[in-house]
Amino acid sequence: MSKTADEYKQEGNTAFVAKDYQKAIDAFTKAIEVSETPNHVLYSNRSAAYTSSKQYEQALSDADECIKINPSWAKGYTRKGAALQGLHKYEEAEQCYNETLKIDPNNAIAKDSLAQIVSAQQSASRGFPGGFPGDMGLGELFKDPNLMEKLRRDPKVAELMNDQDFVAKINSYGNNPQALTNDMMTDPRIMQLFGALLGLNQPEEAASASSQPDSKNEEEPKREEPKKEAEPEAMEVDEEEQEQDTARIEADKAKAEGNKAYKARQFDEAISHYNQAWETFKDITYLNNRSAAEYEKGDYETCIKTLTEAVENARELRTDYKIVAKSFARMGNAYAKLDDLKKAIEYYQKSLTEHRTPDILSKLRKAEKDLKQQEAEAYLSPEKAEEARLEGKEYFTKADWPNAVKSYTEMIKRAPDDARGYSNRAAALAKLMSFPDAISDCNKAIEKDPSFIRAYLRKATCQIAVKEFAGAIETLDLARERDDGKNGNEINQLYAKASAQRFQPAEGNETPEETYARAMKDPEVAKIMQDPVMVSILQQAQNDPAALQEHMKNPEVFRKIQTLIAAGIIRTGTR
Template identity: 65%
Template sequence: MTVMATLMGIDMDGPPPGDFGAAPEVPTQKQEPTPAPQSKKEPVPEPEDVEMEEPEDTSKEDADKLKAEGNTLYKQRKFDEAIAKYTQAWETHKDITYLNNRSAAEFEKGDFETAIKTCNLAIDEGRDMRADYKLIAKAFARLGNIYLKQDDLNEAVKYFDKSLTEHRTPEVLNKLRSTQKEIKIKEIQSYVNPEKAEEARLEGKEYFTKGDWPNAVKAYSEMIKRAPEDARGYSNRAAALAKLMSFPDAVQDCNKAIEKDPSFVRAYIRKANAQLAMKEYAQVMETLNVAREKDTELGSKNVNEIDQLYNKASSQRFQNIEGETPEQTMERVSRDPEVVQILQDPVMQGILQQARDNPAALTDHMRNPEVSKKINMLIAAGVIRTR
C-alpha cells in the first residue's frame, strides 16, 4: 500500500482526501547550513584621491596683453595696427571689451560702417555670454556717437536711450539731451518761412480787427513760428493776449519782442499797459522811462502816448483811497519805497530845499532828465504840490 500510495502521489501520513476541516499543515523550517569559519583577512586599503592638476588658462592674460598693445597703438593714432591687436585679443579670449575697443579705433579711423557692425557684434555676443550691462551700454553709446557724427540725430537719440536703459551715466544722459535739443532747433529752423509768416500776420490782423482774440493769438503764434526773429509777431500777440486779460503772458511776449529788437518802442508801450492793468505802477514807470529814451533816439514819434500813460500810472499809483484823509494818504505815500529813496537822496534834498526858497529854481532842475523823473514822481505822490 505504501508503494502504491507513493506511485499514486498519496501522502499516507496526511489527512484523507476531502477532509477540508483539518488544520493546515505547518511547513517545517529548513535549517541553513552553518558557514564554515574563515580565516581573517586584512582590509584592502581604498585608493587615495589624487588631485589632477589642470593646465592654467592663460588666454585671458594673453588677450589683455594684446589689448594693452592695441591701446598703445590707438594713442599713437595707428588705428589699423590697433584694430589688428584688438581682433587678435578677441580671437584669443571672448570678452566684448576687445570688440568695444576695436569699434572705438574704427570710429576714429572714420570707418563708420565697420564700427557699427562691430558694435552690433559686441551687443549680440554680450547678450549670449551674459556680459556686464556696463559693457553692453558702452556699445550702444558708441553707436549713438557714430550716428551723431553722421548727423543722423534720430538714430543717435535711439541708441543713447538704449545705452541708458542698460546703464545710466551722466555723460550719455547729457548727450541724449543735447541731441534732442538740437533736433528741436532743426525742426524750428526748417519751419521758418518769411512768406508764410507774412500771411499769418495779415490773418492775425484781420482777426484782431474783428475782435476774434483767440484766433488772433493763434495766427500770431503761427507767425512767430514762421519768423522767430521778427519782433512784431511777439508784440502783436501780446496785444491780443492783453485783450484776453492774460497780462503776464502779454508782458512775457513784450519782453521777447524787446529782446529781438531793443528799439521797438511799441513793445515797451504794450508792456507798460499790461503792467498798469496788473497795478505794477513802479514797473510801468520804469518801462516808460526806457521807452521815452528809445523814442527820443528815433525822433520822439510816440512821446505824447508815453507821457499820457506815465501820468495815468502816476495818478493811479498815488490816488486817494475813498474815505482816506490827507494825513493817511501822506502816510501811505511815505511808505512807497521809490518815494522814500528819492527823499533820502542828498541831491534831491538840496533841490527841494532850494525850491522852498525859490520855486522857479525847480524849473531849471527839471531840465535834467534824471531829476525831472524824480520830481514828477514826487508831484504825482503829492509831496510837491503845484498850483
Template identity: 65%
Template sequence: MSADEFKQQGNAAFLAKDYVKAIDLFTKAIEVSETPNHVLYSNRSACYASNKKFEEALKDAEECVKISPSWSKGYNRVGAAQFGLSQLDEAEKSYKRALELDSSNKAAKDGLEHVQSAKAGPQMPDLGLSQMFNDPNLIQNLKNNPKTADMMKDPQLVAKLEGYRNNPQSISQDLFTDKRLMTIMAALLGIDLNMGDPSAGSEAQESAKPKEPESNPEPRKEPKQEPKQEPEAMEVDEEPNSRVAAEAEKAEGNKLYKARQFEEAIEHYNKAWELHKDITYLNNRSAAEFEKGDYDTAIKTLNDAVEQGRELRADYKTIAKSFARIGNAYYKLKDLRKAIEHYNRSLTEHRTAEVLNKLRSTEKELKKAESEAYVNPEKAEEARLQGKEFFTKGDWPNAVKAYTEMVKRAPQDARGFSNRAAALAKLMSFPEAIEDCNKAVSIDPNFVRAYIRKATAQIAVKEFAAAIETLNIAREKDAQVNKGANVREIDQLHAKASSQRFQPASDNETPEQTYERAMRDPEVASIMKDPVMQSILSQAQQDPAALQEHIKNPEVFNKIQVLIQAGIIRTR
C-alpha cells in the same frame, strides 16, 4: 600682488606638481580677490585632491559651487573629493549634477564611469585593516621592525599610511603600484615573505618563480582594482586662461587703437571676444569702428553687445556704455532723435553726468534744428495776413494761433511777436504780451510800436513806473526813427500811467497814508533813500526858495516831479 598674479603662479606650481606651494598661492589669491572667485576655490580644491587631502578638497569644492551654482565644473571638484573619501553615492550624485548643467562635460562623464565601476566591482575585504591602521603605534611599530625601518624614513610613505586611517579601503588603489606596501602589509599581518624549505636551496627559489604558461591556459584573473580617481585638469586651462589670453588681445588692441591703427585693433578685439565672452571687447571694437567713421557698423556691433550682455548678465554700467556709444554714433549720422533715444536708454541703465549733458545738449540742438528747418518767409507772410484777418474780426484766439505760426516760420521778424502781443492783450494775457514785446525789441531795438504795446500791457498790470520808463524809451526812439510820429499816443499813455501811478485810495487820505502808499513804489522809495535828495528836501523844509535853485538840475527836477506826483511834496 593681484589675485590674478597669485593665480598664475599657483597654476605654474600645480603643473610642476608642487601642490603645497600651489595651495599657498591660491590661498593668497583668494585673500586678495575683491569678490569671491569660484575658479580660485576650484583650483585649490584640485591641489588638495592631488595632495590626497580630500576633506579640504571637498570644502573648497563646496564653496566653489556655492559661489557659482550653475558652473558644472565645480561639481566635478565635489565629485572628485567625495570619491577620494569613498563617498561613492554622493560622488555619483555630484557628477550627475554636473552633467545636468552641461551634458558635454567630459570630466564629469569620466568621473561618473569611475564611480559606477567602483560601486559595481568587488571590494577588498577589510581583513581587520580598519583596526590595524587605527593603531596609534602603527608607525612606531613599523620603524622598529627591521624589514620596514628604512621605509619609514620616507615622509611621503608615512603620510600615505596615515591617510589610510580615514580610508583603509583606499589601500587597494596603491597596493599593486607600490611594492613597499606588500612588505608593510606582510609585516603587519605577521607573514614572512621569505618563508620556504631551507634545504631546497636554489631549487626552492626556482620553484617560487612563476612557471611558463601551458598552451591555451585559462587566463589568470588579476584582482580588480578600484578605479584610481585623479582630479581632472584644472579649469584654469579653459576658463581663466582664455580670459587671460583675451585680456592680452584687448591690451594689444588698445595699443593699436591709440596708434590709430583701427583695422588692426579690431582684429585683436575680435580675437578677445572669441576667447572670452565679455561685451567690453565689443564696446572696444565699436570705438575703433567709430573712429574709422564706420558709424553704421559701430551701431550694429553695439546692438550685438547689448543683446549678448543681456544673455551674459553683464554689468548694467557696461550696457549703459553701449547705449551711450550708440547715441554718439547716431549723433554723428545727424539722426538726433535716435541719439536722444539711446542717451535716454543709457541713463535708464546707469545715470552719469556725461551722458546727461550729452542728452540735454542734443535736445537743444534738435529743437534748434527743427525750428530752423521750419523757417519759411513765404509761409510766414501767409500766417501774418491770416492773423491780421482774425484780429480785424475780433477772433483773438485764432489771431494768436496764426501769429504763433508766423513766429515759427520767421523767428527773426519782430512783427510776429509784436502782433501776437496785441492779440494776447485783447485776451487779457498781459504778462505774455509783455514777454512778446521784449522779444520784438530784442530783435529790432527801434520798433516803436512794440514799446507802445509793452507800456500798455504794463499799465494794465499796474506796473506804472515800468510803463513810464518804457514810454520814455519809446519817445526817444520815435524821435530818432519816425520823427515823432507817435509822440501824441506816447504822451497820452505817459499821462495815464502817471495819473494812475499815485492815485489815492480815497479823497480823505491822510498825509501819513499818502506817504505809506507812495513808499510802496520802488522809484519813490529809492529817491527818498538817496542822501542827496534827503539833503535837498531838508533844505526845502527850512527854505522853500532853495528848492527853486535845485530843480534847475534836470535829474533833480525829474525826481522832484515824481515826489510831487506821489504826494510826498505838496504844492498847495
C-alpha cells in the same frame, strides 16, 4: 610688469598637472585677486587643487563660490560633490553629483563618483556582522576579551597589531562604534581588519566540515572582500579649459599688438590685430577695441556694425555689464558723429541702463539739447511765419483772441527773431486779460528789437492795467528816448494816464496827512523824500518859492518835483 589673471591661471594649471597642488593653489589665488570680475573657472580650479591636497573645507568653500557666480555650470556641482565626498558627507555629495547630471547627463566624473559612493556602501553592508558599520551589533564584536589574541595569531593582520596606536584605536571601537564608521572611510587598515574579523567569526561546525576528506571535491564559496573606499579623484582641469586658456593668451597677445598700433594711430593695422584676437578667442573686449579704431578712423557706420555684433554676443558670453555699457556708449558716439541724434540718445540711454556714469549722462543731456535746437532750426521758415502772422491778424480782427494767440505762437516758432510775433501775441494776450504773459512777450520783443516802439507802448498799457504805474512811466521814458517823433502823442497820453492813476486817492477828499501817508507807500516817492538834495531843495522852497523854479531847470529835479506834485506831496494853487 604684473601678471594677468590668465597668466596666473596658466601657471596654476601647469602646477596642477605636475601634482604640485600647493603651488597650483597659490597661482589660482593670485589669479582670483587680479581678476577684474569674479571668474567661476578660477574658483573651480582652486577647489580642484584643494580637493587633491585633501583640504576639503576650503575646496567646498570655493565650489560654493563657483556655483554662486555661475549656477548653470555643471562642473561647479562636481567640484562641490568631490569636496563633500572627502568630508564623508555622502548624501550631500550624491545630491551634488545628481545636480551635475541634470545639467550635463553625460558627465563621466559625476557618474563615476556616484558609483564609488554606492559601491562603498554596498560593500560595507555585505557580510558585516550587525549590518552596515555604525550599527550597535558591530560594537559588540569589539568587546570580545579574546579579540586581540585572535588578531595577533591571524597572519593577515598580525603585523598591524605591532602598532600600539592602531591597537588602541581597535579597543576604542567597543564603546564608540561610530568612530569605526568614520575610520573605515579614511584608514585602509580598517578594511583589512574586517577581512580578518569575518574569518574569525565563522561557526565552529562550518570550520570542522571544511577540513573533512569528503568535502575536498567541493569548491568552497569565495568570500567577497569589502572594497576599499576610493578617495575623491583629482579633479583635473579638462582639455577644453586648457585649450581655452591657450587661446585667450594668444588672443591677448594679438590685442596687445593692436593697442600698440592704435596708440601709433595705425588704425588699419590695429583693426587687423583686433580681428585676429576675436577670431582666436571670443571676448567682446576685442570687438570694442576694434570699434574704437574704426571710430578714430572716421568709419562710423562700420564701427556701429562691429558694436552691434559685440552686443549680440555679449549675453551668450556672459559679458560684464560695464563692458556692454561701453559698447552702447560708443554706438551713441558714432551716431552723434553721423548727426543722427535720435539714435545717439537711444544708445546713450541703453548704456546708462547697463551702467550709469556721469560722462555718458552728460553726453545724453547734450544730445537731447542739440536735438531740440536742431528740430527748432529745421522748423524755421520766413514764408510760413508770414502766413501765420496774417492768419493771426485775421483772427484778431474777428476778436478770436485764443486762435490769434495760436497763430502768433506759430509765427514765433517759424521766425523767433522777428519782434512783431511777440508784440502781436502780447496784444492778443492782453485782450484775454493775461497781462503778466503779455508783459513777458513785450520784453522779448524789445530784446529782439530795442527800437520797436509799439512793444514799449503795449508793455506800458499792460503795466497800467495791473497798476504798475511807476514801471509804466519808466517804460514810457525809454520809449520817448528811442522815438523818432512819430509816437510822441501816444506816449504823452499814456504817461498822463499812468501819472494820474498812480496817485489817485481811493476817496474823493483826503487830508494832507492821509495824502502823504498814501504817497509814501510808492517806492519812488519814498526814495525822493529820503534824498538829502531833494530835502534841502524842498526846505529852501518853503522860504523862497522862486528858488524852486530855478532848481526845476535841472531835468532830473524837474522829474522828481513833478512826481511829488502828482503824488500830492507838493500842492499847487490849482489843485
